[in-house]
Amino acid sequence: MAALKWIWQYVRVYRNQVVLVGVMVLLGSILNVLFPLLMGVVVDEIITKGRTNLLIPILGLMIGTTFVRTLIVYAYRILCEYISQKSIYQLRGEMYRKLHDLDFGYFNQNKVGDIMTKMTGDIDTIRHFIAYVTYVLIDNFMLFTLAIVMLLRINWRLTLLLLCLVPIIGFLAGKMAREVRPSFMQIRESFSRLNSIVQENISGNRVVKAFAKEDYEIEKFTKHNQDFKERNIASARIWAKYLPPLDSLASLLNVFVILVGGIFVINDQMTLGNLIVFNSYLWMLNMPMRMAGWLINDVQRCIASSEKIKEFLETTPKVQNEATSIEKELQGSIEFQHVDFYFEDDKETLVLQDISFKASPGQTVAILGATGAGKSTLVNLICRFYDASRGQVLIDGKDVRTWDIKTLRSRIATVMQDIFLFSDTVEGNIAFGEPNSNFDQIRDSALRADAHHFITKMEEGYDTIVGERGVGLSGGQKQRISLARALLKNPAILILDDTTSAVDMETEFKIQNELKKISQNKTTFIIAHRISSVKDADLILVLDKGKIIERGKHEELLERKNYYYEIYQQQIGEGEVS
Numbered sequence: 237m238a239a240l241k242w243i244w245q246y247v248r249v250y251r252n253q254v255v256l257v258g259v260m261v262l263l264g265s266i267l268n269v270l271f272p273l274l275m276g277v278v279v280d281e282i283i284t285k286g287r288t289n290l291l292i293p294i295l296g297l298m299i300g301t302t303f304v305r306t307l308i309v310y311a312y313r314i315l316c317e318y319i320s321q322k323s324i325y326q327l328r329g330e331m332y333r334k335l336h337d338l339d340f341g342y343f344n345q346n347k348v349g350d351i352m353t354k355m356t357g358d359i360d361t362i363r364h365f366i367a368y369v370t371y372v373l374i375d376n377f378m379l380f381t382l383a384i385v386m387l388l389r390i391n392w393r394l395t396l397l398l399l400c401l402v403p404i405i406g407f408l409a410g411k412m413a414r415e416v417r418p419s420f421m422q423i424r425e426s427f428s429r430l431n432s433i434v435q436e437n438i439s440g441n442r443v444v445k446a447f448a449k450e451d452y453e454i455e456k457f458t459k460h461n462q463d464f465k466e467r468n469i470a471s472a473r474i475w476a477k478y479l480p481p482l483d484s485l486a487s488l489l490n491v492f493v494i495l496v497g498g499i500f501v502i503n504d505q506m507t508l509g510n511l512i513v514f515n516s517y518l519w520m521l522n523m524p525m526r527m528a529g530w531l532i533n534d535v536q537r538c539i540a541s542s543e544k545i546k547e548f549l550e551t552t553p554k555v556q557n558e559a560t561s562i563e564k565e566l567q568g569s570i571e572f573q574h575v576d577f578y579f580e581d582d583k584e585t586l587v588l589q590d591i592s593f594k595a596s597p598g599q600t601v602a603i604l605g606a607t608g609a610g611k612s613t614l615v616n617l618i619c620r621f622y623d624a625s626r627g628q629v630l631i632d633g634k635d636v637r638t639w640d641i642k643t644l645r646s647r648i649a650t651v652m653q654d655i656f657l658f659s660d661t662v663e664g665n666i667a668f669g670e671p672n673s674n675f676d677q678i679r680d681s682a683l684r685a686d687a688h689h690f691i692t693k694m695e696e697g698y699d700t701i702v703g704e705r706g707v708g709l710s711g712g713q714k715q716r717i718s719l720a721r722a723l724l725k726n727p728a729i730l731i732l733d734d735t736t737s738a739v740d741m742e743t744e745f746k747i748q749n750e751l752k753k754i755s756q757n758k759t760t761f762i763i764a765h766r767i768s769s770v771k772d773a774d775l776i777l778v779l780d781k782g783k784i785i786e787r788g789k790h791e792e793l794l795e796r797k798n799y800y801y802e803i804y805q806q807q808i809g810e811g812e813v814s
Contacts, residue, residue, distance in 0.1 A: 239542035240535075243362060246323040253319050260312040261371055265378035267305040269386055272516030274298050280509030312371055320367035328359055330549065339555040340621045341580060349432025354548050357427065358541035365538035373531060376524035383520035390514050391506055394496055398489060398521070405485055409528045412478040416533060419471040420540045426464045433457050479529040489522045490515070554580065555623050557641045566647040567632050568597040568728040568759035570618060575627035577613060577782075583625075587613050589782045591627070595775065597728070600760040602770030604800065605779035611763045612653055614779070615731045618761070619648055631729075649722035650731040653763070655714045662691055663698040665717055669725045681724040684750040686743050687716035712743065719747070723754065731761045744769065767807050776800070 247254060274294055281287045282294065331354065387395040437444060437453055444453050493515050500506035506514075577588040588610045595601045603611045616622050617629050620636055629636045636644070649669065657665050666681060667673050678698070682688040690713055694700040702709065702717075709717070719735055735747075748769065751760070764770050771790040778786035778793070778800050786793055786800050793800035 239539040239546070242546050243323075243366070243538070243542055246327050247319060247366060249326070250319045250322060253315055257312045257315050257319070257371060258374060260308050260315075261374045262378055264305050264308045264312070265375065265382055267301050267308070268379060268520060269382050269517075270301055271298060272386075272513045274301070275516055276509040276513035278509075279512050280507055284507075284509065316371050317367045320363045323366055324359055324363045327362070327545070328355070331355060331359070331545065334549055334551070337553055338551060339553045340616070341554050342551060344579070345581060347428075347432040347435075349430075349435045350428040351548075352435065353424070353428040353431050354545055357431075358424070358545050361537050361541040362545070365534060369531060369534045369538065372527065376527055376531070379520040380524040383517050386517050387514060387521070390510050390517075391497075391500065394493065394500065394506075394514065397496065398492065401485055401489065402525075405482060405525050405528065408478055408482055408485075409532060412474065412482075412529060413532045413536060415474050415478075416471065417536045417539065419467070419474055420533075420536050423464070423467045423471055424540050424544065426460070426467045430457075430460045430464050433460050475529065475533065482529050483526055485525065487522070489518055489525075493518055555620055555641070558637055566644070566728040568595075569630075569632050570595045570729070570759055571628075571630040571633075572614075572617075573628045573630065575617065575624045575629060577610075577617065577622065577625045587782050588617075591782075591784060593775065593777060593784070593787065595759050595761075597759055598756050599774040600755055600762060600772070602762045602764065602773035602776045603779060604764065604770060604776065604803065609779040610782040611779055612733055615650070615733060615761050615763065618729065618731065619645055619650060646725075647727055648729040648731065649725040649727035651715070651718050651722045651733060651735045653733040655711075655718045657702050657709070657714055657717060660702060661698065662694070662700050662702060662717060665702055666698075666720045666724055668721055673724055677724060678720075681720040682717075684723050684747075684754065685716045685720035686746045686750070687713070687720050690716075716743075716747075727758065729759045729761070730755065731763075733763045734765065735762075741768070748772075767804050 274297060277290070278294055282291050335351070335355075384395065384399070387398070433456060437457070444450060493511075497506060497511045497514060501508055501511050571594045572591045575588060575591040576586055578584075578586050591614060593601070603614060605611050613622070617624055618631070618636070620639075620641055623637065631639060631644070658668065660668075663675070663678055666678050670677075675698070679688060682691055682698075691698055691700070715735055719732070722730065722732075732751075744766070745768075752772070762770055762773060767790075770776055774789070776786075776788060776790060776793060777784050780799065786796065786798055788796075794804060
């Protein structure tokens, strides 16, 4: 019931329409009651007593009743679909907004396939419940209630005998509901895993083909597909166990009425017309009984999906916007004070340990270190993609947690190691952060990122549609478009995470020269593996296992002849540094 109550918050906006649906369903049920009564009149008055003058009026009334009821049913079904689409539109929008509120930690722990299942399959299950199951539940309840009232009115003895079967049906239906709910939860989890496998293979299809692992991936998919099939079969077995008895009990009602009702007619305890009317009302009694199993299935599916979506919407981001003031400008002064960081699911492993340094506006800070040393994590703390586990990160002398997140990130531009381009034009990708920029500004950013020349060589230039995730572009081209996107923001803080790793030395040299021209009034962070990318930095930090093991300028670090010097010697041997 808690899940259904939760769904109601999205439906109650349309409570007037819901009331109207209830009224129309009631009218439709009343018209259902009227039709058997008219059949009884035909038998008792027209056929038995020979009052043929009533035939045309009664037939006309029966046709009119059927026509009106058809219109009413059509109207409330359309109205239910309208309510469901409006409600789901609101829910889907809320989920999408929540998706953007969640921080990196959530996406580290949850698969894309599972999130997509919530956004598609789970939402459609709730839509089906609102659009179909709700009015069927109301309709069946009305039919069952009105049927009992009318049957008691016709022959209360026969009705009470029939109702002896209702507790048995209720017991079976309740037992089925208890067994089928965990089954649907398992099906939903299995489908989520299957969805994740498909999503990963679509995104990573080039890797699969490059390693000729098609058979391996097909086998892995088959395994999860088999699990999904088996869980559905297990659920079907529950239906097979309970639906036949429920259907059989409902069907036995007809046999029971003909047998016992026939005896009542023979003994003049009931007229033939009343028996026909009674038997006609019987479908109103056994239809809800037959539908009970199917409705339980739909309700349990809805509850399972609702719980998953509700859990998603109630997820609290670890990074909270606790701004005490909203500044419009950011100078770019940054200070780390004894910062430690660990991921919430692994608190024993420190990704960063006792990180302390200062960077003034206009300075360039370079960060070197082996893979996994914590370089990207360090700069992620500046943008508040994560919050420090211990210690403080200060921006312009204030704890970064006191800054409004949107204001903070609007003044920081990041070129991430994992480059992402949208399925849009080249111009649209560059202007993503500043959509109101004119073409001259976009072209200027592309020139600084050394991207203009290859963009203009494309058939449609800046109007070229970039494939999904930048398909069709080389790694270096994607890096330069991503860099142009960052430069267009004209940020106070510029973070370049291994930005020139995929470009040649000549291109890197051009980009570095352009960055020097624009970085005088920016605090710039450069993560790189090439000494050539960092040797002109005002401060170089060398990280190892989350700790700063060396710091200083290029010349100072060379004199110490430690880790930085070793890298320098290796790259000289490779011809990367002159």
